[in-house]
Amino acid sequence: MEVTRKNFKETLPLISESINKADFLVIDTEFTGLINGRDVSMFDSPQEYYTTLLNGSTDFLLIQYGLCAFFWDEEEKHYKNDAYNFYLFPRGRPGPEKMFLCQSSSLDFLAAQGFDFNKLIKEGISYMTEPIESRLRENLAERQSRSNSEQESITIPVEQRSQIEDICKKVREFLDNSKSDEMEIDRCNAFIRRLLFQELGARFKNEAFVETKVLENKDRVLKVSRLTPENKGENRNLQKKEKEWEEFEEAVGFSKVARMISQSEKLVIGHNMLLDVLHTLNHFFQPLPSDYSSFKEFTHCMFPRILDTKYMCSLPPFKDKVNSSVLQHLLSTLSEPPFSLPKVECAAGRGYTCAQNKAHEAGFDAYVTGLCFLAMQAHLARMRGERGARVAQADAPPLRPFLNKLFLAKTAHQDSPYINLTGPDPTPSRDHVFHLTFPKEWQRSDINQLFSAFGQITVQFLDDTSALVALSRRDLAKTVTWVFANNNRISIMPYVKYKLLNNKHQSE
Amino acid sequence: MEVTRKNFKETLPLISESINKADFLVIDTEFTGLINGRDVSMFDSPQEYYTTLLNGSTDFLLIQYGLCAFFWDEEEKHYKNDAYNFYLFPRGRPGPEKMFLCQSSSLDFLAAQGFDFNKLIKEGISYMTEPIESRLRENLAERQSRSNSEQESITIPVEQRSQIEDICKKVREFLDNSKSDEMEIDRCNAFIRRLLFQELGARFKNEAFVETKVLENKDRVLKVSRLTPENKGENRNLQKKEKEWEEFEEAVGFSKVARMISQSEKLVIGHNMLLDVLHTLNHFFQPLPSDYSSFKEFTHCMFPRILDTKYMCSLPPFKDKVNSSVLQHLLSTLSEPPFSLPKVECAAGRGYTCAQNKAHEAGFDAYVTGLCFLAMQAHLARMRGERGARVAQADAPPLRPFLNKLFLAKTAHQDSPYINLTGPDPTPSRDHVFHLTFPKEWQRSDINQLFSAFGQITVQFLDDTSALVALSRRDLAKTVTWVFANNNRISIMPYVKYKLLNNKHQSE
Ligand SMILES: Nc1nc2c(ncn2[C@@H]2O[C@H](COP(=O)(O)OP(=O)(O)O)[C@@H](O)[C@H]2O)c(=O)[nH]1
Ligand SMILES: Nc1nc2c(ncn2[C@@H]2O[C@H](COP(=O)(O)OP(=O)(O)O)[C@@H](O)[C@H]2O)c(=O)[nH]1
Structure with missing residues (x-):
């Protein structure tokens, strides 16, 4: 169901009930933009990935939140869903005034999907972080x-x-x-x-x-x-004070839902959910820390069980059978053998059904993500010879390999597929990657030409005279430096050395 | 009339005609926010005022442009208006992708006035600066x-x-x-x-x-x-190329209108128009220069005849008769004796009439500003014993005192009411202003108490232990420093000295 400031207060008890009875929760969000400035790069480490998003993504606003609660119907032996699609807009007074960034192409995209910006601004639910809530609460009491x-x-x-x-x-x-x-x-x-x-x-x-x-x-x-x-x-004064508190609670708004999700400690699922998690923490809990390991601890503390379906479908036994992990494509793939979509019903008006097509509405995307998760976990169960259609505990063995890992879409193909919230991150080798400096007039084909003896390469341009180049034939990496040693039109150095120089340069 | 990307191309010739036949043009704009970070302060010099807005206002987007052309009907002996209300949204591809700031309270305000954000994002007209246009034009031709x-x-x-x-x-x-x-x-x-x-x-x-x-x-x-x-x-390839050029011209979009206004060299009027002018130059012409005198030259070169009705009504003979210079209040005041609103008609569907009430729609506000201008200029003409209802040349004596001065709302009461585009700015004395440092627990009343011997004061807090204080009794300014010399709870220094220290501090 759609939730705006008009029905938020009366819906809050329903939401609380949905969260309490759920086996797992699925979230999805919409923002006013993706990245400002330098984007993450193919060869970033998980920590660099985080730092880049922290600097480039957190000034955008979170404007829609989808929450889909999947709960087990013991009589009918299948899942049902309660789904909520929240419009979010922090409008100031008595909440804090917000400055935020927008990316014109993102708004254009959302508008083309039917996103209602007038509803957003007129009826969006307010929110604030916990430190701001505390401060404003004290101020109001004092005043x-x-x-x-x-x-x-x-x-x-x-x-x-x-x-x-x-x-x-x-x-x-x-x-x-x-x-x-x-x-x-x-x-x-x-x-x-x-x-x-x-x-x-x-x-x-x-x-x-x-x-x-x-x-x-x-x-x-x-x-x-x-x-x-x-x-x-005196009565009027009392009424006025009560009204001020009511307005204040309305301004805390959606943050209450986010904190209910956190307190439930339930399994929280998303598809490609890194940005959803960053925005959730940053807007409803507290500003993200610049220190990477603090971020991992903070996230795990707020959401102790997280599962990313985009990561899940990139691992065996799904990897080979899933051509495209775009959510709608994944749903199609999982509708056909060897997979099958589970039966998931809903009470009238409270959730979605598969017949609806509201792609890119956050609530619907959360619902679809939940379906995909159920189809994949049923496949796992079948492979293990189990029959239960109900999801095992999140910490039980079948789900454990996928748990508490945030998928890193851009670097996944370069062996750095996730942030591990509860242990060490992957440390992929970069021995096959080189930093190349070349003449300004060069095109991509000149670079291909240069490396023609080394098989297929992946090129990431940095500017018009430099690029990062990765070999697919890693066994040839050792020879690269000396093959080009005497070529004075270009200069080349191993990625690791380039990074060291670069970091040193930045800290000076 | 309303102009969106749907009717922009076919409306362009009409707009051109309106500009050509006009005696004067009135503009008004809507933005996604006003100021980010430090706002202008009461005692800023015109140059500081400019620098503050340059740093704090230019990341917002211009989303609506009102243009109202007033032209003389020689037969009926009164003015008519053609008005255009443009929705503006630079949507990228083939135009440049835009990152921009929004202020939640500004969007909230616009939504409450009936601004249609869905129309903005779906149907807004694109625009770009001249340097970007040139670059993209070359790129496309080359490609x-x-x-x-x-x-x-x-x-x-x-x-x-x-x-x-x-x-x-x-x-x-x-x-x-x-x-x-x-x-x-x-x-x-x-x-x-x-x-x-x-x-x-x-x-x-x-x-x-x-x-x-x-x-x-x-x-x-x-x-x-x-x-x-x-x-x-080959035909298909030709068609494809033609289509690319068409889409490119569409992306240049509203910048063409802005340049027509500039090229017309007509009198351009606005109410409190500093931000309108800054955004117009910055979004449709070229990024604003950081150098203040370059800004003045650039503005005068693009718009050689500018008149701000908010400045006009703050001078004699209007000052004493105008209680509030808020646009709607000014219109009310000028509807009553000793003033009177002129008769201004419009061809059906092409302009506004006074009976409409579309306050805060940019086109309508431009129309109202034009009415206010005509009422004030008629009053001037009557005082001079002239009868003509048609506006004199902008450079003729009656309008000359008001010409090419941009009103500075925040500092006007502190003797710095304008930026003079064609000469030296006002250099008001700050001898009656002091920088005060005080204990954290002080309230405004403690400051009033401290200065009780000096008559009424104006206080501008800088943070919780410092403020700027201005005396209304300027004759007492000289005594302030020595009166407080032995008060060791506070410290006080003349504003000029504070500024010197502050600037030195910043440049170190
Ligand atoms: N004593 C008293 N003063 C108020 C009250 N509400 C507002 N004010 C004062 O009036 C000023 C104007 O407030 P308001 O009408 O909200 O306008 P704004 O804050 O300028 O938009 C504020 O700065 C307050 O100091 C009230 O309920 N009681
Ligand atoms: N030869 C040729 N290549 C094209 C054309 N349009 C797109 N491409 C190529 O296909 C790639 C994908 O382009 P596009 O479909 O626009 O997707 P997007 O740029 O990733 O959103 C681009 O990087 C181009 O190199 C075309 O008209 N002719």
């Missing part, structure tokens, strides 16, 4: 504990005096003669409103209650209400 | 002049061979047996498409034409068309 009378009084400047007096006269008249209980004062700027709070408060303390009212179009007006014995000033 | 055959051929990796062969077989079958003229090949990633271009091109050169087709939802498929004597490969 409320100070009484209004402690606000210093300021002298009304000459220019404003006649306007203030005019308005006071009108309020006097309203209190004496009007039949209605409220009047509004519009066309005042913030300073005039500040002065009026002070003057009306002093002159009509026991007769009228003054508050700011924000209109639909964001214009602010002052609302003056008549105080009566039944409608006393 | 087209290279023939396809020059593309290097790559060896098909083992993993892809069977898929490529399958597809080649299907294309052979389509060419031999199918009745239709086209077939589509979907579910290929970019690399497979690259291989297919090569293989299909080589094997079916004279029988089929292969091209990439982008679907509504941004998926890419390959389209294979049957070549016939009437539908030859």
Whole structure:
């Protein structure tokens, strides 16, 4: 179901129930952009990969969150799903004002998929990190504990005096003669409103209650209400304070859901989920640490059981049977023998069915990811001669090889396929990789020509006079340096040496 | 009228005509945010003001442009308007990919005013600066002049061979047996498409034409068309090149309108137009220079006649009669004696009328700004005993005091009301301003208390232990330093000295 600020509060108990009864949770997110500046490179180590995304991806906004809870129906012996598609927009006041980056092509892409940006901005649910929530909570409590009378009084400047007096006269008249209980004062700027709070408060303390009212179009007006014995000033003040807390809780918003997911300690699944995890931690928990091992600990602490289906399908026994691990292609592959999709139903309006096609809606993509996971785990179970369609414990042997590894799409083909959250990362050899400097007029074909004796190569351009080159015939790596030793149009050095020089250069 | 990419090309001649016949042009723009980081401060010099906006405002995107052309109807003896409200979105390909900042409160505000973000992203008109246009133009010409055959051929990796062969077989079958003229090949990633271009091109050169087709939802498929004597490969190649140029011109988009405005050398009017001018230059002409005097020259060169109605109404004879210079308030004020709004009509569907209320739609705000300008200039004319309702030349004496000055809203009350594009800026005295350092626990009232002997003060906090303080009683400024000389809870220094230290500190 779709969740916006309009139904968030009433839906929260449903979400909590879904999380509690689930065997596993699947997430998917949409952002306003992917990468700003230098992208990850084919030969990055897991740590370099993390640092690059930390610097280049965390200024984008998380605008949609899909959460799909899969729970077991013991009577019908199959899974059901509850799915939620959250629009997220941190709108400031009482939450923090947000500055964020957008990438025009990403927005263009989302719009083409039918993403509703008007709904996002008007009805998106707010969120904030835990440190900001704590600070704002203290501020509000402190502000409320100070009484209004402690606000210093300021002298009304000459220019404003006649306007203030005019308005006071009108309020006097309203209190004496009007039949209605409220009047509004519009066309005042913030300073005039500040002065009026002070003057009306002093002159009509026991007769009228003054508050700011924000209109639909964001214009602010002052609302003056008549105080009566039944409608006393103290009551109004209490109501106002309660309302402020309500608005504050609304501003904490989606962060509550993210923390429920974390507290559940359930298996959390995603497809190519590194960026989802980074944004989840960074926007709802706390800013990501620059230290890589702190990041791994922090992630594991918040989400102790994580599984990435893109990583799962890149390993045996799936690797050879899966041509493309793009989510929609994977779903097609897993619908056909030797695989089969499980039966997954949903209560009306609470989840998705396979017949729907809402690709790229975060909630639907989470649902599809869950289906893929179930199809793969059933395949594993069959191979082990098991019959149960229900997912084993995440920590049980069948899933253990896939657990707590975040897939690294760009470097997977260069032997660095994951970040290992609970142990040492892969340390692939880079002996077959070289840094090459060449004349500006060269094209890719000149580089191919240069290496023609070495079989197929992979080239990653750095700029117009340098590139990284990887041999597929690793056995020939040792000969490269001396073969080119006397070629003075180019210069070449092993990747490891290049990295050392580069890091030294950067730290100087 | 509303202009999007759907009607931009056909509307361009109308826009050109409107600009040509106009006596003056009014502009207004909407951005995705106002300021990132440190905002301008009350005591900034015009140069500091510029530098602050350059650093803090230019990463936001310009998303709506209002252009209202006022032209004289000699028969009916009054003005008419043609108004255009452009949605702008630079979507990349073939234009440049854009990274831009958003401020959540600004988007929230625009959404509340009815701004349509879905229309923006789906139908916004592209734009680019002149240097980028030139570079892309050269690239495209160069790329087209290279023939396809020059593309290097790559060896098909083992993993892809069977898929490529399958597809080649299907294309052979389509060419031999199918009745239709086209077939589509979907579910290929970019690399497979690259291989297919090569293989299909080589094997079916004279029988089929292969091209990439982008679907509504941004998926890419390959389209294979049957070549016939009437539908030859060379023709298809020519058509493809023409289409690329068409798409390129579409990507230059709104920049053409901005350059038409510049080339017209007409009087260009805005209300509080500094940011409009900065964004106009930065997005459609070239990146703003960091050097302040270059900025002034560049602006004057692109827009030789500029008038800011917010500056105009802050000077005599309007100053005393205008309580609030917020655009809607100004319009109300100028509708009543001693002012009066002029009659301004429009041809059906081509401009606005006063009866409409589309406040904060850029085109409408431009229209309202034009009305305010006409009311003020009529008032000036009446004071001079003139009767003509038609606006004098921009360079004629009545408008000369207001010409080529960009209003500085934040510093106007501190005697620095404008950037003078054609001469020296105001150099207001800061002798009555002091930098104050105080204990952390102080509130504003403690500062007021401290200065109680000096009359009213203006306080601008810098952080929680320092602030700038300005006296309204400038005659007392000289005594401040020695009065506080022995107060060891605070320290105080003249603003000028503080600035010197600060600048020295920054350049070290
Ligand atoms: N005493 C009192 N002052 C208020 C209240 N709300 C706002 N103010 C003051 O009035 C000023 C204007 O506030 P507001 O109307 O929210 O406008 P804005 O903050 O400038 O957008 C604020 O800076 C506050 O100091 C209130 O409920 N009580
Ligand atoms: N010869 C030829 N190659 C093309 C053409 N269009 C695309 N390609 C090649 O195919 C690759 C894939 O291009 P494209 O389908 O646009 O996918 P994308 O650039 O990865 O999004 C590109 O890198 C080009 O080298 C074409 O019209 N002719």
